[in-house]
Amino acid sequence: MQQAASSILKKENSLGWKLVSPTVILLMILIIYPVAYNIYISFFDYGITSSTFVGLENYIRVFKDAAFWKSFFITVGFTLMTVIGSILLGLGVALMMNKEFKGRAIVRTIILLPYITPLISIVFSWKYIFDPSYGPFMQLFSQSLGWVSPQLDLLNNSNNAFFVASIFNIWRNFPFVYLMLLSRLQSIPDEYYEAAEIDGATSWNKFTNITLPEIYFVMGAVALMRGIWNFYKFDEVYLISKRAGTLPIFIYERVIGTTSPEYGVAAAIATILMVIMLGLITAYVKKVLKW
Amino acid sequence: MKKIFFVVFLVLMLSVTMTGKLVYWHTQEEESRQQIIAQLIESFTIETGVEVDVVAIEENEMFSKLAAASAADTLPDLIEAGAETILGLGADGLLDTVIPTRFIRNAGDFYTGATRFVITPAGDQYFAIPYHGWVQGIWYRRDWFEEAGLAEPTTWDAIMEAAKYFHDPQNGMYGIVLGKTNDAYAEQVFTIFALSNGARIFDKDGNVVINSPEMREVLQFYKDLGAYSAPGHTYWQQARELYLAGRTPMMFYSTYVMDDLALAEIQTQFISDFDPDLVKNTEFAPMMTNSRPSSFGQVLSLAIVKSSQNKLDVLKLLDFMFEPDNYIKYIHMAPGGMLPTRASIAESEEFLNDPKGIYKSYGAEKIKAIIYGMENIEKFGYVEGRVFPEMGKISGAFTIGNGIVMMFDNNATPDQVLTFWREDIRKLIGR
Numbered sequence: 270m271q272q273a274a275s276s277i278l279k280k281e282n283s284l285g286w287k288l289v290s291p292t293v294i295l296l297m298i299l300i301i302y303p304v305a306y307n308i309y310i311s312f313f314d315y316g317i318t319s320s321t322f323v324g325l326e327n328y329i330r331v332f333k334d335a336a337f338w339k340s341f342f343i344t345v346g347f348t349l350m351t352v353i354g355s356i357l358l359g360l361g362v363a364l365m366m367n368k369e370f371k372g373r374a375i376v377r378t379i380i381l382l383p384y385i386t387p388l389i390s391i392v393f394s395w396k397y398i399f400d401p402s403y404g405p406f407m408q409l410f411s412q413s414l415g416w417v418s419p420q421l422d423l424l425n426n427s428n429n430a431f432f433v434a435s436i437f438n439i440w441r442n443f444p445f446v447y448l449m450l451l452s453r454l455q456s457i458p459d460e461y462y463e464a465a466e467i468d469g470a471t472s473w474n475k476f477t478n479i480t481l482p483e484i485y486f487v488m489g490a491v492a493l494m495r496g497i498w499n500f501y502k503f504d505e506v507y508l509i510s511k512r513a514g515t516l517p518i519f520i521y522e523r524v525i526g527t528t529s530p531e532y533g534v535a536a537a538i539a540t541i542l543m544v545i546m547l548g549l550i551t552a553y554v555k556k557v558l559k560w
Numbered sequence: 561m562k563k564i565f566f567v568v569f570l571v572l573m574l575s576v577t578m579t580g581k582l583v584y585w586h587t588q589e590e591e592s593r594q595q596i597i598a599q600l601i602e603s604f605t606i607e608t609g610v611e612v613d614v615v616a617i618e619e620n621e622m623f624s625k626l627a628a629a630s631a632a633d634t635l636p637d638l639i640e641a642g643a644e645t646i647l648g649l650g651a652d653g654l655l656d657t658v659i660p661t662r663f664i665r666n667a668g669d670f671y672t673g674a675t676r677f678v679i680t681p682a683g684d685q686y687f688a689i690p691y692h693g694w695v696q697g698i699w700y701r702r703d704w705f706e707e708a709g710l711a712e713p714t715t716w717d718a719i720m721e722a723a724k725y726f727h728d729p730q731n732g733m734y735g736i737v738l739g740k741t742n743d744a745y746a747e748q749v750f751t752i753f754a755l756s757n758g759a760r761i762f763d764k765d766g767n768v769v770i771n772s773p774e775m776r777e778v779l780q781f782y783k784d785l786g787a788y789s790a791p792g793h794t795y796w797q798q799a800r801e802l803y804l805a806g807r808t809p810m811m812f813y814s815t816y817v818m819d820d821l822a823l824a825e826i827q828t829q830f831i832s833d834f835d836p837d838l839v840k841n842t843e844f845a846p847m848m849t850n851s852r853p854s855s856f857g858q859v860l861s862l863a864i865v866k867s868s869q870n871k872l873d874v875l876k877l878l879d880f881m882f883e884p885d886n887y888i889k890y891i892h893m894a895p896g897g898m899l900p901t902r903a904s905i906a907e908s909e910e911f912l913n914d915p916k917g918i919y920k921s922y923g924a925e926k927i928k929a930i931i932y933g934m935e936n937i938e939k940f941g942y943v944e945g946r947v948f949p950e951m952g953k954i955s956g957a958f959t960i961g962n963g964i965v966m967m968f969d970n971n972a973t974p975d976q977v978l979t980f981w982r983e984d985i986r987k988l989i990g991r
Contacts, residue, residue, distance in 0.1 A: 317627045317652050401792035402734070402802055412730055419729040422792030425741065426969050512793075512965075527956045529988070530624040532631075 304543070307536045315532035327537035337538065340519040347435055347506075347515050348499045352492050354439035359446025360488070364480075366447070367454045384444035392508040395437060399423045427512040434506045434513040438499065446491050453487040454480070489557045493550065500546060516542065582612040582873050583636040587619040587860070593893045600890060604880045610873045619645060620744075623956065626654070637868040638877065640691065642858050643677040647941055648952025649863065650680065650687035656864040657685040659875060664689060667882070667902065673935030674901040677859045681947045688861035689878065692891050692898035694814040695857040695933045696748055697846035699821075701809045705843075712843065713810055716756070716781060716850045723788035726809045735788030736810045737799040740968050742961030745795045748856055749812045750960055751940060754778045755854035761940045761985070762948045768985055771978050774851075779974035783967050793965070804831045804838070814857070815844075815930055818896025822921045839921050846933045857937035859901065884908065895919055899931050906931045950989040959984045 311328070314321045331337050366377055383391065398406050401422045410416045423433055461479045470478070503517035511518065516538070523535045554560050588597060594616055601612045615636065617625055622645050629635045639649070649655050657680060664670050664686050674690035698713050700722075705711075708725055711718040723735030739746030754760070759774035790798055790808065799811035800820060804827055811817075820826050821842055824834035846855045862881070864874050880886055882902075888910050891898035895918040900906045912919045912927060919927050941951030954960070963981050966972040972980075 315627060315631065317623065317630050317649075318654055320631070400798075402790045402794070402798050402807075403732075403805075407791075408732075412732060415730075420791045425793035427965065428969060525621050525624045527623060529953055529956065530627045532627060 308540050310532055311536035311540050313533050327533045330534060331537050331541060340514055340516050343431060343514045344500060344516040348496055350435045351438040351499045352495045355443040355446050355495060356488060356492055358439060358443040360450055363447045363450040363454055366451055380447060381444045383441045388504060395509060396424060424510050425512055430510040430512040431514060434509050437509045438505055449487055449491050450484055453484045457483045486558060493553055580870055582610060582870050582877060584612050584638045585615045585617050585636040586640040587617060589616045589618060596893050600886055604877060608876050610876060635865050635867055637865055637870050637874050639863045640860055642860055644952040644955040646678055646688045646861050646863055647949040651949030654866055655687045656866045657687060659864050660686040660689045663878060669903045671901055671903065671934060673937060674859045676942060678861050679947055688863035690859045690861045690901035693857055693859035693901060693934050694816055694897050694899060695846050695930055696812060696814040697844055698810050699813050699817060699842055699844055701841055702843040703841040704809050712845055714845045714847055714849060720785060722809060723785060727788040732807055734790040734802060734808045737794050737802055737808050738786055738789040739795055740964060741793035741795050742958040742965050743795055746961040746964050747955060750782060750964060752848050752854055752856045753782055755938045756848040756852060757850045758852050760943060762943055764944045764946055766948060768991060770981050770985065776974045776978060779977055786968055801830050816894060816897030819918050822918050823916060854938050855933060855936040857934055899934060953988045954985055957988055
């Protein structure tokens with residue numbers, strides 16, 4: 270009897286492996302191989318005509334490069350600002366949209382527009398609106414009202430590019446946060462709030478004692494996802510302003526658009542970032558999500 | 561059995577090598593141009609039986625794509641690229657110099673002004689074969705200048721005076737549109753100013769002399785002129801659109817703009833109403849003078865990768881591309897933007913008779929004058945007949961543009977920009 274059970278278990282095990290093997294193979298090809306290859310070339314000076322093994326030199330160069338650290342801290346700032354910003358905005362809108370009012374269905378759809386519209390169309394609109402020569406923003410606030418300097422270049426000036434890219438990211442991505450939080454808010458039973466009201470709880474009390482604990486894990490998971498995405502965010506930032514100075518742009522400029530592509534250095538940066546992110550995610554998952 | 565396997569293997573390997581497709585990388589990304597190139601290549605394949613893989617590459621990505629191709633052992637056989645890229649590739653030892661040298665010498669009618677951009681530092685061979693080029697300068701509203709009694713904008717004083725006269729930002733009019741971002745355009749615009757003041761990056765012995773009083777003077781002038789330029793990080797796009805919209809009297813642009821000025825279907829992509837008189841009212845000033853006259857432009861050349869296994873087929877393709885009919889069809893893709901590098905073509909009636917009639921609308925004499933203007937093109941990487949391929953690295957890192965951005969974004973002084981440039985160049989080329 271025991272033998273038969275063990276044989277079934279073995280067969281199930283084997284079936285399990287067979288079922289997951291296509292996924293495992295795909296993962297190996299699409300993720301593990303490129304990651305491993307990336308680590309491999311981070312030890313080489315990769316040129317057009319030659320590749321030389323340089324050991325840890327690329328890593329040492331990265332750690333000693335002030336531009337890397339500047340870019341690193343800009344990226345950390347960008348990630349914190351956009352994650353906190355999109356969560357606060359998404360939460361506020363989700364709380365409002367959780368209340369019944371006339372025309373709520375239309376408003377809910379409109380709120381999703383920044384997230385579902387193709388990125389390139391939004392970027393072009395923003396670039397057109399804020400263009401210092403012919404954009405309507407400057408025509409109104411500079412030429413007509415004289416409130417801002419005619420020299421103001423909101424999107425490209427390196428002094429404001431970081432903030433504009435952050436605001437753009439918050440505006441574009443808050444609907445995702447709103448959607449996740451709203452679905453959780455809608456599943457909180459009304460009885461909780463009714464009971465709290467009987468006990469004389471204020472709106473703030475209800476929010477901190479019922480709403481927040483109920484949405485805590487969804488909010489935590491959304492923050493984690495947005496954090497990972499935004500730390501590596503390239504497309505949105507690069508398209509809205511090449512001068513935002515975040516790390517993905519820093520890496521891109523090391524490889525593309527240069528006559529001396531530094532593949533080895535770029536690979537070393539990517540490896541360093543991966544290690545940092547793995548550490549941060551592990552700590553976050555343990556402390557915040559309590560897995 | 562082993563022998564049979566060996567023979568089959570050998571035959572297979574040989575057939576793969578013999579029938580290996582030619583790979584041709586070019587930088588003409590526009591779809592309409594790619595179609596014409598595809599048609600030409602199809603004719604070539606029918607004529608010779610040689611198959612060609614044509615790949616359009618964004619020029620800024622040329623080096624990274626080549627590095628990736630080199631690592632994957634899939635380097636192209638033939639590359640079309642600008643002078644700085646060719647210099648950079650040549651300096652890396654990637655290009656064949658035997659075929660281009662023979663080709664240029666056998667043809668005998670290449671403009672010297674074009675070939676000097678592909679000459680090797682030793683001066684006895686060529687890295688590539690010049691195929692087409694353009695000239696850059698100030699396009700200006702002659703009618704407005706005449707009405708205001710202003711001199712043509714060919715000197716620093718005349719440019720500054722005109723920019724001040726027309727600048728009225730509250731009414732959406734800007735005195736000029738300068739290159740103010742970290743891209744190739746900013747370097748191109750700045751180069752004309754620098755060379756017209758005798759300011760260079762290298763001297764004839766290869767010493768870096770960017771930190772000169774002349775260069776400081778250029779930076780100060782550029783900064784001062786910037787006060788009368790369209791705001792923000794302007795580049796060629798704003799220059800063209802503001803000029804076509806009648807919101808600036810002067811713009812820096814290459815001869816690529818000739819069809820924008822002349823053709824309704826192109827002009828109306830940027831502005832609502834076509835101005836049929838714009839061609840007539842526009843004048844081109846390719847030369848600029850302060851302490852000396854100078855002009856700027858670009859020559860795109862065809863380079864053969866040294867490691868190519870298909871050099872015979874490459875030679876066939878080059879012969880085909882330089883046949884007058886095919887050559888003219890190719891450069892008619894962008895009338896004005898693609899000027900011929902060979903006298904026999906430039907002087908032919910067929911060349912001046914482009915399908916859209918653009919050259920006719922400007923007049924044969926004006927076109928010939930622009931082509932001969934290529935003879936006077938100057939660049940930072942070429943000093944008194946000597947070539948400095950290191951300039952390719954400086955251009956690729958957008959060093960000049962980054963300094964210009966510092967000056968306008970952070971109000972950096974010319975001295976601060978010079979210090980930044982000097983350090984950046986030291987990092988890039990090691991001296």
